[in-house]
Amino acid sequence: MLFRSPKNNDIVNAGAAVKLLWGTRGIVQTYRIQVSTDSTFASPVVDIAGLTTTSRTLASVNNNARYFWRVNNVNSAGTSDWSGVSEFSTASPFIKITSPNGGEHVVIDSAYVIRWQSNVQDTVDVDLMKGNTVVSVIADSIVSGTSAILWQVPSTVTGDSSYKIRIHSVTHPGVADTSDNSFTIGAAVTGISSPQNTVTTYALYQNYPNPFNPATLISYQVPKSGPVALIVFDILGREVRTLVNQEQPAGRYTITFDASNLASGVYFYRMHAAGFAQTRRLLLLR
Numbered sequence: 001m002l003f004r005s006p007k008n009n010d011i012v013n014a015g016a017a018v019k020l021l022w023g024t025r026g027i028v029q030t031y032r033i034q035v036s037t038d039s040t041f042a043s044p045v046v047d048i049a050g051l052t053t054t055s056r057t058l059a060s061v062n063n064n065a066r067y068f069w070r071v072n073n074v075n076s077a078g079t080s081d082w083s084g085v086s087e088f089s090t091a092s093p094f095i096k097i098t099s100p101n102g103g104e105h106v107v108i109d110s111a112y113v114i115r116w117q118s119n120v121q122d123t124v125d126v127d128l129m130k131g132n133t134v135v136s137v138i139a140d141s142i143v144s145g146t147s148a149i150l151w152q153v154p155s156t157v158t159g160d161s162s163y164k165i166r167i168h169s170v171t172h173p174g175v176a177d178t179s180d181n182s183f184t185i186g187a188a189v190t191g192i193s194s195p196q197n198t199v200t201t202y203a204l205y206q207n208y209p210n211p212f213n214p215a216t217l218i219s220y221q222v223p224k225s226g227p228v229a230l231i232v233f234d235i236l237g238r239e240v241r242t243l244v245n246q247e248q249p250a251g252r253y254t255i256t257f258d259a260s261n262l263a264s265g266v267y268f269y270r271m272h273a274a275g276f277a278q279t280r281r282l283l284l285l286r
Helices: none
Strands: 002-005 010-013 018-023 030-036 046-051 055-058 066-075 086-091 095-099 105-107 111-118 123-130 133-143 148-152 160-169 176-178 183-186 215-222 226-234 239-248 251-258 265-273 276-284
Touching: 018 030, 046 055, 095 160, 111 160, 133 148, 133 160, 215 226, 215 265, 239 251
Parallel strands: 010 086, 095 176, 105 183
Antiparallel strands: 002 018, 018 055, 030 046, 030 066, 066 086, 095 111, 111 148, 123 133, 123 160, 160 176, 160 183, 215 251, 226 239, 226 265, 265 276
């Protein structure tokens, strides 16, 4: 059984209906779902059998509470075992910036991933701030649930160490957050001042967000110049997209994979560079 939403340990909006969404394999006639405030399911708050869809909406939930849920299914062979248990917590609507949140060095005319946590599903605006002044609008009407955007830092930004990011809900202006501390926008750091500024190993990182729809960010690094290939395959091993296939200098890279023309499902992305090869899994959900 695959729990699709909420993801395990998500923090959902206590003021909105919570849609539980799951997937399965094989032939299924009906499902039974249980939701409980304790992991033993001694006294479920929801216990419904005979469902013919892979979703169930909870019209209301308690604030600052933890919920556990599980599913089984019935077909001509009988009733399956319970799935594993997934859990989520509830909280008042919030947005929390995780990066940049203070102390980072962002390079002018380069790409940077802005990340945040949120339990609101409406759209958000992302602003570049200096003090209480909006310097520029980085993005508007971004779906909050993506929790990340790729920011191409413009060459026109003035170098300074007092920048912050502000993200706020479009429909609920009171739901907002600003970086806890300032970060720097400036020229590329030259020389080796600390291990953090040096790429010493090959690495392919997990895409973010994951699951995603329709775009996600894939980051990787190479410690020396050479040919780099980054290719996406479907579950049958067929190549569906070549993201990178070129010589690249040493450094860290982030690339956007837009899967707008692909069907929902599991895909894999594989990186080859010199003697290094690594594969990771990603999930596209419509």
